[in-house]
Structure formats: structure tokens, C-alpha cells
Amino acid sequence: MNSTIIMVAKSFCCGKKSVSLVSQSSAGAKSVPHKSSASVGVTSSATSTTQASSATVASSGNATSSSAVTSPTRMSKDQPADSKLASAKRTSGKKYPNDFIFGKVIGEGSFSTVYLAKEISTNKEYAIKVLEKKHIVREKKTQYVMREKEVLTSVSNHPFFIRLYCTFQDTDRLYFVLSYARRGELLDYLRKLSSFDESCTRFYSAEIVTALEYLNGLGIIHRDLKPENILLNDRMHIQITDFGSAKIIGKDDVQQNEEKNSRESGQPEGSRENRNTQRRKSFVGTAQYVSPEVLTSKSTFSSDLWALGCIIYQLHSGLPPFWGNHEYQIFQKILKLEYEFPDGFNPVAKDLVQKLLVLDSTKRLGCPEVGGFGPLKKHPFFEGINWDQLWEQDPPDLIPYLPATPSNPSLWSNYRPGLDDARIGEIITETVITEDQRKELLEKQARENDFHRFVKGNLILKQGLVDKRKGLFARRRMLLLTEGPHLYYVDPVNKVLKGEIPWSIDLRPEAKNFKIYFVHTPNRTYYLEDPFSHAQEWVHKIQEVWQRYYGHH
Missing domain, CATH: 1.10.510.10 (Transferase(Phosphotransferase) domain 1)
Structure with missing residues (x-):
């Protein structure tokens, strides 16, 4: 196994556009960022090659975008004691793990982990992809790693691809220093x-x-x-x-x-x-x-x-x-x-x-x-x-595609919707009630409402059929607004709970017309269509519940 790992190291560091690397690690070369830590420092001695030293931060491989490093730290116990050796390393142009402050994990691949890291000398942020040599050999992924490195080297100068700045290694790991995509996937x-x-x-x-x-x-x-x-x-x-x-x-x-x-x-x-x-x-x-x-x-x-x-x-x-x-x-x-x-x-x-x-x-x-x-x-x-x-142009603002449909020909109408007194297929319960009233309503709900089993014992404050849209696709759901607060949606035919719209202080409903209303959450906007034109009522009720639970903040 050890001889195979040495071959991997030599292959990783040799290529048309890079200088051959030889793994020569010190005794303190086994430190690595821990996945469960929000910010961990890494120190290690290794040999490396730098393909570029500065450019605009852009993106990372196999990574999900994240925010900047949170309270980063850097270990110092494994730093070389010989100051002359440390000085020689700093002036050699090579990169080492202890040249960076490793922050949170921002992505995980099948055989790699990507960390948000900050280069100490320049204060620039990068995405560093860390690969375990033993795992690569065990899973027979050597050729995949080599191919990725070769392709990244080939495309790094094009604006629509991530950029590989340099690669280096220590005894146990390979490191890709990549540009960081701040806006995510x-x-x-x-x-x-x-x-x-x-x-x-x-x-x-x-x-x-x-x-x-x-x-x-x-x-x-x-x-x-x-x-x-x-x-x-x-x-x-x-x-x-x-x-x-x-x-x-x-x-x-x-x-x-x-x-x-x-x-x-x-x-x-x-x-x-x-x-x-x-x-x-x-x-x-x-x-x-x-x-x-x-x-x-x-x-x-x-x-x-x-x-x-x-x-x-x-x-x-x-x-x-x-x-x-x-x-x-x-x-x-x-x-x-x-x-x-x-x-x-x-x-x-x-x-x-x-x-x-x-x-x-x-x-x-x-x-x-x-x-x-x-x-x-x-x-x-x-x-x-x-x-x-294309590269010089400003991209258009991201806007959802919600065209008019036969059931809703005027989705983007400019008029403000009014209220309809009809209560077709709906249940509306007052938000503020006494404990005795709540107990009575819950008992009645348990006896008479088929959807009681989906709300975990919470009182349903509003209920009605909606078409839950994802892009151009729509599925009929029973929407249940309850205490808690909760917004459950259920398949009304098969009687299966399909999910829940997550509540938070940032949740915000918005009526677009009589039928269409949005529920904005931090990570997603839910597009809902009320077939009975009660969108405004849904918005008012959600706002009322929000005020009850979050209005004091």
C-alpha cells in the first residue's frame, strides 16, 4: 500500500504544466482540518508547486458555497522550530498547509472534502480540496484525480471555469487550491x-x-x-x-x-x-x-x-x-x-x-x-x-418563470385583489382563543377532520386546497396552517404528508392576484395557487399567525 501511495504522490505532482513534486514530510505533517469544526488550523510540512499566485476569487470544485470563515484559528504547535528553515520556506514560492487558515467545510465529494481557507500572507480566500491518499488508492480513484488535475490545469485561464491555483501534498493527503465561488451553486x-x-x-x-x-x-x-x-x-x-x-x-x-x-x-x-x-x-x-x-x-x-x-x-x-x-x-x-x-x-x-x-x-x-x-x-x-x-456583461436579475396559464390567465396583473366571502372547502379558525375553546375545537377536529392525523396534535387555523407549483409543474395539495406555527401540505387523494413549509422570523407571504400567492422563506419561495380565489385570505391569515409568534421580536 505504501509504495502505491508514493506512486500516487509522484503522479499527482507531475504533469505537462507543473514541476515534479517529491513528498518529504516532517513528523508534524499529519494535522488536517476536522469536518466537525467550524474553523480549524492546519500545520504540515510538504513540497508544492504554484501555478498562479493571484486572481479574482471565483469558485470551487465539488463545493457548496458558504460564507466567509467564522472565527478562524491556526495551530502553532507543529510549526518548525528552526526559524531559518521557516524563512526559507516562505521565500521558496512553494505552498504548505500551514500557509493557510482552514475554515468550515463547504463541500464534500465522494473521495474529497473542500474547506474554505484563507491564505495568511495575502488574506485571500480559496476553496481547498483535500483528498486522502489511502482512500484514493483503496477505491482505485487515482486516474480520476489525475484527470481532474490535468483538466483543471487546461481550463484555468477561461472565465467560465474554476481556477486551479496550485497543488501540494503532505504524507497522507493531496491538496487542490481552487478559486472560491462566493455565490454558490x-x-x-x-x-x-x-x-x-x-x-x-x-x-x-x-x-x-x-x-x-x-x-x-x-x-x-x-x-x-x-x-x-x-x-x-x-x-x-x-x-x-x-x-x-x-x-x-x-x-x-x-x-x-x-x-x-x-x-x-x-x-x-x-x-x-x-x-x-x-x-x-x-x-x-x-x-x-x-x-x-x-x-x-x-x-x-x-x-x-x-x-x-x-x-x-x-x-x-x-x-x-x-x-x-x-x-x-x-x-x-x-x-x-x-x-x-x-x-x-x-x-x-x-x-x-x-x-x-x-x-x-x-x-x-x-x-x-x-x-x-x-x-x-x-x-x-x-x-x-x-x-x-458575455463575460463583460452584467447577468440579468434572477426572476422566476411564471407565465399565464389557462387556469390563471393574468398571473402578473397589476391590480390589487380584494376579498371573497366564499368559504368553499376551507376551514378558518380564530388565532386567539381561550384554552377551553382550543380543547373543544381539537376534540372536534380529531373526530371530524381527516387531516387531523398529519398535524401532530396542533389545532388547524386554516385549511384549503392549493396547487403547489414548482416551475411550470403543479400538484394539488391540502394546505394546513396550524399552531406552532406550521404549514403542512398533504396529498389529498392518497392522504400522504408531502412536506412542510419551514417557519421562521424571515417567512413572508405575498399575494400576486386573487389566485396566486407566494410564501417566501430564506432558502426557497413557494408558489401557491388557490383554485377558489382566496389568495388574499391566506396571506392575511399567515401574517396574523406570524404576528402572534414573531411580532414581539
Whole structure:
């Protein structure tokens, strides 16, 4: 094992654009940030190579954005006692763990942990990805690590990718010093807003296209492109990350052997069971975005174009086109091209998605066989995009896409809604009542209300059917506002609790018209449609409950 780890260390530190590194660690080289600590210092002696020393902080690989370091500390017990040796290290240009203050964990991958760190000499923030050598060897991930380092080195000068500043190591670990994406994942914003309007979808799709065109020119396939791997820098421009699944065309494809080994199941090669097992075990990427050819272990440049189609669909509608209860069900839908466009989906965007989600990888818009990225960039959906100045432009404000629908043709009306005295299918209880009244109402609720079992003994203050929207998709739910306070939503047909809107002092309801109202929370905005036009009543009742529980703050 030890000899294998030494080989990993030498491989990690050798490459076309980096100086060979030799692991020479002192006795105090085993200190590492602890995941449970908000801020831990690291000291270690190691040899390193620096590829760049300064640039605008941008993003991190496999990381979820976080705030700045919280009360960082730095250990000093393992610092070299010899001041001359310490001085020599500072002037050598090399980087060491004790050159940084390690803060909180901001991301975790399958075989790595990412820390928010601050360089002591410059006070700049970085995302440092730490990988355990023994784990890499044990899980046979050496080639993935090497490939990611090579790809990061190749793309670091492009504005739409994370930047690798340097790599170094100690006895037990490898370190990637990456730019830090302060604004976090694109997925976080998509979850909060549910979907993006046409302008936002167009702009961010154009930035992804620009990045893919650059990757294509380098002979690189990402193979795991998804909103989670698209980070945002300070200016809200994209920074694509996570190249552990990438493929470099023209290089020895070691991963083919890895995938071949993973497909061995002891069944006849041509059996249906073995083919299904192969699809489940051998695909690279994430199920909802994986292309049909990748499921059969054939990656092409066009595979990323398929993922682009899935992302455009999700940005505009709120959900990926292919989803199911488990991966195999998703794979079957992908292979059958089984998906639908919801009502309200922009027709021009629909045409683009249909030309990207094509089973034949040689017929997707943007692939080399149909003219490359030129025809893709000329698609009418991208009309008005200045391709040469995307990086200099200010991204549009992120706005949810909530178009008019047959059931609600005037969602964005400017008039203020009034009140309707009807009480169709609703229960409204006064917020301030005596204890005797509460006890009586609870007993009646337990006897007569089918939804009492979902509210954990709390008195229901308001109840009614709503259409809970996620992007362009809507599901009918019974909304239950209770003491506590709580906002439960239940599947009224199958009588299953589906979730709860989290209450906090920051919760804020907002009526848009008679039917539509929003419930804003710190991490998400819930879009609700009342089929009986009682949106304003819901807002008043939620505000009343908020005042009761949080008004004294």
C-alpha cells in the first residue's frame, strides 16, 4: 500500500504544466482540518508547486458555497522550530498547509472534502480540496484525480471555469487550491425560485454553450454537467466545476478498463439481466442528465450537449425532463426519449431542447456532424446574445418563470385583489382563543377532520386546497396552517404528508392576484395557487399567525 501511495504522490505532482513534486514530510505533517469544526488550523510540512499566485476569487470544485470563515484559528504547535528553515520556506514560492487558515467545510465529494481557507500572507480566500491518499488508492480513484488535475490545469485561464491555483501534498493527503465561488451553486437559486424566466435561462445557457465550445476545442468531455456543478462567482457568472468524470479525447482511456471491471456480474454477456446491470453500474455522471450513449459506455462531445438540453429544460420548467423513483426507471425513460413539456413552456426554448435531446448523438444541434457550435449559437432562442462579450456583461436579475396559464390567465396583473366571502372547502379558525375553546375545537377536529392525523396534535387555523407549483409543474395539495406555527401540505387523494413549509422570523407571504400567492422563506419561495380565489385570505391569515409568534421580536 505504501509504495502505491508514493506512486500516487509522484503522479499527482507531475504533469505537462507543473514541476515534479517529491513528498518529504516532517513528523508534524499529519494535522488536517476536522469536518466537525467550524474553523480549524492546519500545520504540515510538504513540497508544492504554484501555478498562479493571484486572481479574482471565483469558485470551487465539488463545493457548496458558504460564507466567509467564522472565527478562524491556526495551530502553532507543529510549526518548525528552526526559524531559518521557516524563512526559507516562505521565500521558496512553494505552498504548505500551514500557509493557510482552514475554515468550515463547504463541500464534500465522494473521495474529497473542500474547506474554505484563507491564505495568511495575502488574506485571500480559496476553496481547498483535500483528498486522502489511502482512500484514493483503496477505491482505485487515482486516474480520476489525475484527470481532474490535468483538466483543471487546461481550463484555468477561461472565465467560465474554476481556477486551479496550485497543488501540494503532505504524507497522507493531496491538496487542490481552487478559486472560491462566493455565490454558490446555480442549483441553489433554481431551488429557491423553482424556475428562471426566459432572459435568465437564455443568458446562463449561452454561458454554458461558450464553456462547452471551449472544452470541445481542448478535446475534453465533462460528462457530469448539471446545475449542481455550475457555480456562480461574485458577479453571478458561471464557473463550471467537478471534472472527476471528465474524458480527454486522444489520451489512454483508463476509465474504460475501470468501467469494464465494474460491469462484470458473472452472467452471460448478452443476457438481458447483464445488460441492465451494465447500464446501472457503468454509466458516468448523474442519472437525470446522462445521455443515452453514456449508458452504453460510449462518450462523445455530443454527450455534454444532451446535458445542456436537460439543463435548459430544467431552468425553464423547474424539473429535469427525465425523472423517476429510481435510477433504472430514469434510464428507461432516457433510452425511450420519454418526456413531456408542461403548459407554458416557451415554444422557442422547446424547439432548442428538442434539437438537443436527440437519441442519435450525431444529430444533436452543436455536434461536429451537424456543423459544430455555430448553428447552435445561431438558434433563435439565443437571439440578442453578444457571444464575444458575455463575460463583460452584467447577468440579468434572477426572476422566476411564471407565465399565464389557462387556469390563471393574468398571473402578473397589476391590480390589487380584494376579498371573497366564499368559504368553499376551507376551514378558518380564530388565532386567539381561550384554552377551553382550543380543547373543544381539537376534540372536534380529531373526530371530524381527516387531516387531523398529519398535524401532530396542533389545532388547524386554516385549511384549503392549493396547487403547489414548482416551475411550470403543479400538484394539488391540502394546505394546513396550524399552531406552532406550521404549514403542512398533504396529498389529498392518497392522504400522504408531502412536506412542510419551514417557519421562521424571515417567512413572508405575498399575494400576486386573487389566485396566486407566494410564501417566501430564506432558502426557497413557494408558489401557491388557490383554485377558489382566496389568495388574499391566506396571506392575511399567515401574517396574523406570524404576528402572534414573531411580532414581539
